[in-house]
Structures are given as structure tokens and as C-alpha cells.
Amino acid sequence: MALRIYDTARRDVVDFVPLVEGQVGVYVCGLTVQSEPHVGHIRSGVNFDVLRRWLTASGYDVTFIRNTTDIDDKILAKAAEQGRPWFNLAYDMHRELTKAYAALNVAPPTYEPAATGHVPEMVELIQLLIERGHAYAAADGSGDVYFDVRSFADYGSLTHQKIDDMEAAADADPRGKRDPRDFALWKGRKPSEPETASWPSPWGRGRPGWHIECSAMAGKYLGEAFDIHGGGVDLRFPHHENEQAQSRAAGHGFATYWMHNAWITTAGEKMSKSLGNSLVVPSVLERVRPIELRFYMVAAHYRSNVEFSFEALDEAAVGFQRIEGFLDRAGMPEASSELRVAFADAMDDDLGTPAAVAVIYDAVRDGNKLLGDGDTEGAAGVASDVRAMLDVLGLDPLDPAWGTAASGTNDKLIQAVDALVAGLLEQRTAARAAKDFAAADAIRDQIKAAGITVEDTPSGAKWSID
Numbered sequence: 001m002a003l004r005i006y007d008t009a010r011r012d013v014v015d016f017v018p019l020v021e022g023q024v025g026v027y028v029c030g031l032t033v034q035s036e037p038h039v040g041h042i043r044s045g046v047n048f049d050v051l052r053r054w055l056t057a058s059g060y061d062v063t064f065i066r067n068t069t070d071i072d073d074k075i076l077a078k079a080a081e082q083g084r085p086w087f088n089l090a091y092d093m094h095r096e097l098t099k100a101y102a103a104l105n106v107a108p109p110t111y112e113p114a115a116t117g118h119v120p121e122m123v124e125l126i127q128l129l130i131e132r133g134h135a136y137a138a139a140d141g142s143g144d145v146y147f148d149v150r151s152f153a154d155y156g157s158l159t160h161q162k163i164d165d166m167e168a169a170a171d172a173d174p175r176g177k178r179d180p181r182d183f184a185l186w187k188g189r190k191p192s193e194p195e196t197a198s199w200p201s202p203w204g205r206g207r208p209g210w211h212i213e214c215s216a217m218a219g220k221y222l223g224e225a226f227d228i229h230g231g232g233v234d235l236r237f238p239h240h241e242n243e244q245a246q247s248r249a250a251g252h253g254f255a256t257y258w259m260h261n262a263w264i265t266t267a268g269e270k271m272s273k274s275l276g277n278s279l280v281v282p283s284v285l286e287r288v289r290p291i292e293l294r295f296y297m298v299a300a301h302y303r304s305n306v307e308f309s310f311e312a313l314d315e316a317a318v319g320f321q322r323i324e325g326f327l328d329r330a331g332m333p334e335a336s337s338e339l340r341v342a343f344a345d346a347m348d349d350d351l352g353t354p355a356a357v358a359v360i361y362d363a364v365r366d367g368n369k370l371l372g373d374g375d376t377e378g379a380a381g382v383a384s385d386v387r388a389m390l391d392v393l394g395l396d397p398l399d400p401a402w403g404t405a406a407s408g409t410n411d412k413l414i415q416a417v418d419a420l421v422a423g424l425l426e427q428r429t430a431a432r433a434a435k436d437f438a439a440a441d442a443i444r445d446q447i448k449a450a451g452i453t454v455e456d457t458p459s460g461a462k463w464s465i466d
Helices: 039-057 073-082 086-103 115-131 210-222 233-249 290-298 310-330 341-348 353-372 376-392 408-433 437-449
Strands: 004-007 012-015 023-028 061-066 135-137 145-147 183-188 206-208 225-232 254-261 264-266 452-457 460-465
Touching (some): 039 061, 039 086, 039 225, 039 264, 115 183, 115 210, 115 233, 183 210, 183 233, 210 225, 210 254, 233 254, 290 310, 310 353, 310 376, 341 353
Parallel strands (some): 023 225
Antiparallel strands (some): 145 183, 452 460
């Protein structure tokens, strides 16, 4: 079957047809780098990394752009609180974000533009909107420029809202607006803000509004029309609605499809810094390995909310360890060049990762049975399939991007346990040979009490952690 994705604008799962055959342009809204990223932030990066991998596996040449917002009100406020330059805060937090993406094997985008590096393109786009009658400079002399929402007939079409039902835009002083819902394209510099946080423009020194950033950067790197725009579900309004409006008002086709990932929640609420329920990535990775955290995220459908708990995270880690255990016992063969049909069908069905993971589990179960029957060649073939499927999800334990992360920092511990268990198994074998079955059973029970399962195979005893 061909790839089908849920398009937010159409409110339905539809066939994906690229603008140019064999090529796909994807723009994903990245983060505002105001603080350390938590697992809720990283979910979007992981989900759209899976999309990119699946598009590539399906034979497309993918141009993948993910931006960074490195100037906004929150960055200025936090930097002032901390007594340091805003650009230093943004730079440090961008580095933390990059490390978090790398830890979870999120591949670098084709390009990662930063807002502050594209102010000329934003000014040019704002001027075009003014010329076309869709934007205006505030009459109060503030230097602000607004998008006139009532000048664009399709405003609200992405989120299926009527203008009169919308709340006022809270991104600038309303005194200079014609309509309270008009949103800021350019913000005149305030005396309380550092001069370094402003740029020259036809309307005076200032800085861009949030929404104009993505329109300008998407247009620069993907062209006036591209295939897929992605981001978190919380960005649908006002951010993505405003992006679409200003881009199409400028005469650009912009995105053909809109994809949005759901939240990671805690106690039913979106994980966020403001709620105080965030879990920064380095702290979570003290509990589980990076590959296990990625598996936890990937195993859920990207459009489903995930209620975060360490218990659920630990369960996912154990599930992934079972997959790894099978691959270890099967000898980690090379990944197959072909994907199982059921797996591909699941991925083509709006990136159905839960069904795709179920296919992997089924394969592991079949592979373990083959190992138990002594069919090592058949098991190796299954393991080859499993590695190919894991690779699409960014979860192949032998992917060089993981470094030692897939095995974790516990390699020495595993080696030590392996040596201890091997010694006990030798004692058990000797006891059985001497027909001292009571001693053999006692050793087996001792191993089991430690949470280790021993499997007797034609090639010898194998062990795994329950």
C-alpha cells in the first residue's frame, strides 16, 4: 500500500502524493531554546525522525528542515533573570538540545536554520505582505507591524475556526491593532530590551514576531511550496494557522500536508516547564538507556498522548531488552535488505508504529522458537529482519550513532554478570553430570532468584535478564 498520513487541515488520513515525484520536502518547527529540553520536547524530534527514516526507506530523496527559535520574549526574560546576555542563554540551551537529540539517535536535519540568521528574509516577506494589503505598520509609532487577519479570507482554515470565535492575539500591545486578533509580524524595540536583540528595518529597530520566522525559513530552504509541515499539536493555533495565512497571503503555496504529534503528559497535563512537571533528558537517562527511552516514545502512535511514568518507561525498557536478547542469541546478523510486508503496511498506515513494533515482537517470538528448536540459520534470518525493522525506527542496537549507548554504560557490569553466571552454569553442568540433581536445581533457583532466565539450547545454556 502507498503511504497515507493524517492531515490536520483535512481532518482525515489521506494518500501522500509529493509535489515532485521521488522527492519530499519536510519542515518541522523546532524548539525555542530558552531552557533545557525535557522528554516532552524531544518527542517531536523523535516522531518526525521516524517519518524521515520511513520516507527514506520508501525510496524518497528527503530534504528535512528543522528550525530553532533563538530570540523571543521568553529568552529575553530568562536571560535577564539569570543576568547574562540573551544570545549566551540561547546558545547554551541550543547545545543542550543538540546533545539530547544526538543521545536519542535523532539524525541531524538537512539544515537547521536559526531565526536570528534570517532577519533579512523576514523583513522582505513582511514588506511583500504590506504591498499586497495583508499587513500594516501600527499607527502609534511603536514600530510594530501586524498581519491583518480579516484581509485573508481563508484565515482559520487550518484549525477550522471562525475569526469572530478566536481570542485576541497576545503577542504585542493591542493599541496599535485594527483587530485584536491581528498578530505581530515585527516588534518595535522597547527601551527595556537590549539593543543587541534588535535589527534595523523600514519600521525602525526591532525583531521579528514568532510566526514570520518559520514562513521565511521554510520558503528559503524548501521553496514557496513544499510537502509536509510538522510540529507539536499545541502549535496548530496560533502558530501554524498564522504561518499558513501569512505565507499564502504572500502568494506562496506553502505546505500541502500538516502533521502534528501529540503530547507527553504527566497527571493528564501537557509536560511543560510552566507546570513544573518536566523531566529533563539527562535526568531520565540516568534511569534508562537512551535507546530504551527512544523505544518508549516510538512504541506509541505519534498522534496519541503518552502519560509519562517511570513504571511505563521501565516496562518499555524490559520489552526492548527482550528484543536485544534475541538478537544477541542469534548472533547479530546483518540487517535484511527487505522489510516484512506487515511492518511496511503498518508504517504506511499513518506511521503506525504500535503495529510495527508488534510485528517486531512477533518476529522475536518466532526467532526464539527457532533457537529453541536448534535452527540457528532460521533464527539468524529472523534476526536479520528484526534489525532491518529496528533500523527504520532508529532502534538498531548496532547503529554506529548509538556508540556505546545501545549497550549502555553497563557493559562492564554485563561482562561481570556474564562471568559469574557462566561459573554457576559450569557448576550446574558438573552437578547434573554427577547426577546431583538437588545441587543442580539449587543453582538454577539461585540464578532465577537473581532475575536471570537460563535457557538450555543445543549449543549450550544461554541466559537473559527477566
